[in-house]
Amino acid sequence: MTVQETTYSTFLHFSAGLRSTQDEEGAVRFWPIGKNQGVEVTSFPDGKFGEIVANADLRCIGNEERVWSSGYEDRYWNPALVPNLGANIADWPGHDWAALGNAHRERNEDNPSRLSSAAGFHLMGASRRLMHISEWYHQMLLYAHLEGFHDRMAFSNSDHTNFLVDCHSFLNEAGSARDHISAYAANAIAGLAGVGTLTKLAKRSSELPDGLKAIVAEAWQESTDKLTLKHIGRYRDEIVHERPIAALSKGLFETQSFDLGLDHPILGVKFDIQVWPDKKADVKFDALRQFHAMLRVLYEFGRAVISLAPIKPQAPTIIGGRGGVKVTPIPTRRIPFP
Structure with a gap:
């Protein structure tokens, strides 16, 4: 079953860093954005969600989680939203x-x-x-x-x-x-x-x-x-x-x-x-x-x-x-x- 990237949905109000995928049957699934998607642990999410967050004058913070899956280590960005009121x-x-x-x-x-x-x-x-x-x-x-x-x-x-x-x-x-x-x-x-x-x-x-x-x-x-x-x-x-x-x-x-x-x-x-x-x-x-x-x-x-x-x-x-x-x-x- 092939899985393709789809657009970010309004479900991402607070999820701050999940990506949605859709299979051949139309089922939508949500996954954390990991480094293998090109998002660094301390970086701001790219794409539509990043635009939504920026327009709402919010910013993302997060910590790194390391998870073993299928025999290899993946690093997930565990995010949260805060008001964009300062540099730190x-x-x-x-x-x-x-x-x-x-x-x-x-x-x-x-x-x-x-x-x-x-x-x-x-x-x-x-x-x-x-x-x-x-x-x-x-x-x-x-x-x-x-x-x-x-x-x-x-x-x-x-x-x-x-x-x-x-x-x-x-x-x-x-x-x-x-x-x-x-x-x-x-x-x-x-x-x-x-x-x-x-x-x-x-x-x-x-x-x-x-x-x-x-x-x-x-x-x-x-x-x-x-x-x-x-x-x-x-x-x-x-x-x-x-x-x-x-x-x-x-x-x-x-x-x-x-x-x-x-x-x-x-x-x-x-x-x-x-x-x-x-x-x-x-x-x-x-x-x-x-x-x-x-x-x-x-x-x-x-x-x-x-x-x-x-x-x-x-x-x-x-x-x-x-x-x-x-x-x-x-x-x-x-x-x-x-």
Whole structure:
């Protein structure tokens, strides 16, 4: 039976590095991309999947697995997806917010320290859960292949349970990080009355991160000329006090759709995830991309607010600033990803 390469399908939401093959009878099978397919362990996947990942502003990381098959050793690339926020894993924004919390503590600012440290903790937790989701999705495809389910995807009972748990945990961690970042930004906005419009602030390039104006304009879908800090401030109570994870109380294995409450004017995007208990699960790729875009906006906006906040003369340098606030990384422990 001959096997030929076929195009990458939408099944590769989280599988990040599987190739699909199709036999003469039309059955589609999924296989890891190994070095014999020309993909190095540390390289970015080529072809259609690489294009999809790049367009979603994600990137692939992975570790090497050596497997003996038919008497010879093959090396598989065991991949996962992470937001494309930096050159290496340490650039995941959780590290920046955790470092910012350390800087606040050195300045004896307890409330900002608590908010930024908590944001860093939850962001790093969310990133770990995202790695787990990728791993379970990979296992789901392999299970479907081994059980002969070529026309649909299927979980083993244990993998399905773990997948659901990690999906819920990811939502919980990400929602908590969103709350703390929003509270941090709102707390800083309260002291910035009368500063002017974001457009005027964007002209002060030494005080704003690169590309903030374009990011905000795209995410909020309206001109930055109309967005004053006073206008943003009107939403801060709604942002800070809105709890997006209330749906979790409905139970872990119900059919449900989670809305993180991100459809108000200050964010302009919505993240939605649907989970079914009947041996199938669909995490919308577009929704994941939108969530990452929302997280980037919150992160960049927080950095902008940080750069505008008054800094005491004796204050240490902190991560995330531009211009008057020097960027000095504070050593943090790298997260062990799968």
